[in-house]
Amino acid sequence: MSKPKLAYYLAGGCGGCDIAVVDLSETLVDVALQLDIVFWAPTVADAKYKDLEAMPDGSIDVGLVSGNVRNSEHEHIVKVMRQKCKVLIAFGICASCGGIKGLVNLHTTEQLLDKAYINTFSTDNPEKILPQTTVVVDGKYELTLPSLMDARPLDQVVKVDYYVGGCPPYHEHIGKAFMALLSGQLPPSGSWITMGKAVCEVCNRNPVLQGKSKKFATTVKRTIDGPPSEDGCLLEEGYLCLGPVTQGDCGSKCPSANVPCRGCGGPIPGVKDFGLRAISAIASMLDNEELVDQIPDPVHLFYRYTLPSSFLGKKIKR
Template sequence: MATDKPKLAMYWAAACGGCEISLANMHEAILELDRDFDFVFCPCFLDTKKKDLEAMPDGSIRLTLFNGSLRTEENLEMARLLRKKSQLLVAFGSCAVSGGVPALANQRSRDELLSRVYLEAPGTVNPDRLFPRVLSQVPEGELTLPEFLDRIPSLKDAVPVEYLMPGCPPEPERILAVLRLVASGEALPDPGTVLGCSATRAVCDECTREKRDQAAPALVRSSEALPEPGWCLVEQGVPCLGMATKGGCGALCPAVQMPCSGCYGPLDPDGDAGGAGIAALSGAVAAPVDHGAGEAQLVARSRATVAAVADPLGTFYRYTLSDCLIGERDQEVVK
């Protein structure tokens, strides 16, 4: 049924589905979506197909919320197609903004990844060493699979993007705010900026946990600690990245005893999320009162402190490996 309402699309690339759940979590406000938009494409919720999308005129979709990482050639193809069809393409969720969890694989080569998944992973039995192939000949004809990309780029590095909406996932309130803003026809902020979130300070600004100006004796994993409610997690040794992470979420995780894992990304748009995260913990651990410790002692102590972070990459770069200074391993150097 043709309408003159602005068209809305939502797409998941390599994604977990959490972003769609967040949209559904708008509850009755979803009726507002239906009132103000013509929801034309969303594989999770709607039955429209890629061919329907291709049939639409270029630029006919007012707003596309693109979530998930660009893991395969298909993801990339959909990104290009939606780019063409959309007036406003939004990198929606941390995967689209800066790679997300799937981009942690950027630290490994394509061959290493495939070999790990199809040969070495516990429980894998593959005596014929079969790998997925782009093209397979079977008696019934040709079967194709999308190509597995060498690395996951952020959406904005693959196609031009108007806005970013970080979050894992972006909260329903923020989705609603963006839908209302676009539906209202009001002036939109400068392209390239974050949409729906005006916070200029870190998560700590919204966090109600109390600072006591204490340093923890050591870092602890959140699974090992039962932090005292109401008291800053970092001061209790839990590596919370709230101080290194853009706010706007309402400090949801620390409110329920979970350390901030950094899904809104760093505050400095050109900065390095992991570097900021490490800086956040730089004053967290109390230096023992052993003035004048030797260099070897200091090195050993720093190592022991850092060793408490079991997975540094996953802790400090959980959402940002497509979009940070350290990037990925230089495959040439690795070879």
């Protein structure tokens, strides 16, 4: 039997998901030996976009896409990936829900470009030159750039078979996902690949797991207000931790390092809008309504990784 063919495309992401695959270390050797990697751009393999376009439709067994869809080039290659791949996986929270880079949807393209290229104190651009989709240099060299668009998760552009959360996905989780993929033991199409537990369910700080009950938070704290206790629940102490609504395939890595969860794992099964669910969960754990006004910067807290996939989507501009 020939090896399953794998393609990997990094769209509007940071390469952190690629590095998380490398973090598999020895497991990666076992996995890689069982796969024929036909495309992995731009980070790992030398294949170009036109090489991918030349491959027969449906000839690749599994395609992974990390990063959101943010410009016309991403949109085009993602559609090509869908044509060429039998199974397409949104790999990491950017592809699944939009990711941190999806926060661009809070602003118009003009606002974003203005800040980055003109109105920053360290920028020297008196002619106010902005990136253009087409430019002719010296009257004869025509150059093109992709056009920018609002950030979208993968499933707003093409049909997605599976989702893997995390920023980046935790390497042990990737290992399990790859093994499930290779052995054909996959959940129904359209599912998240997850063990199905929330961060709280695997968190050593969870009082419920220690036979105690969870108390309401009587104060709202920021991490700069001082370190939390050694083993108490961050939420009880007032640090707004999104562990109750976030997939815990990471093994609760942030809370175990005194850092409240920010939801990169994606929504627990059954939840469509992560931000709404997070608002509801946090609100139900605060002692009184006055505390709600003390929540710092709610949109960056509740929608940090999931704005483009939320009902807010791109409707709100700041």
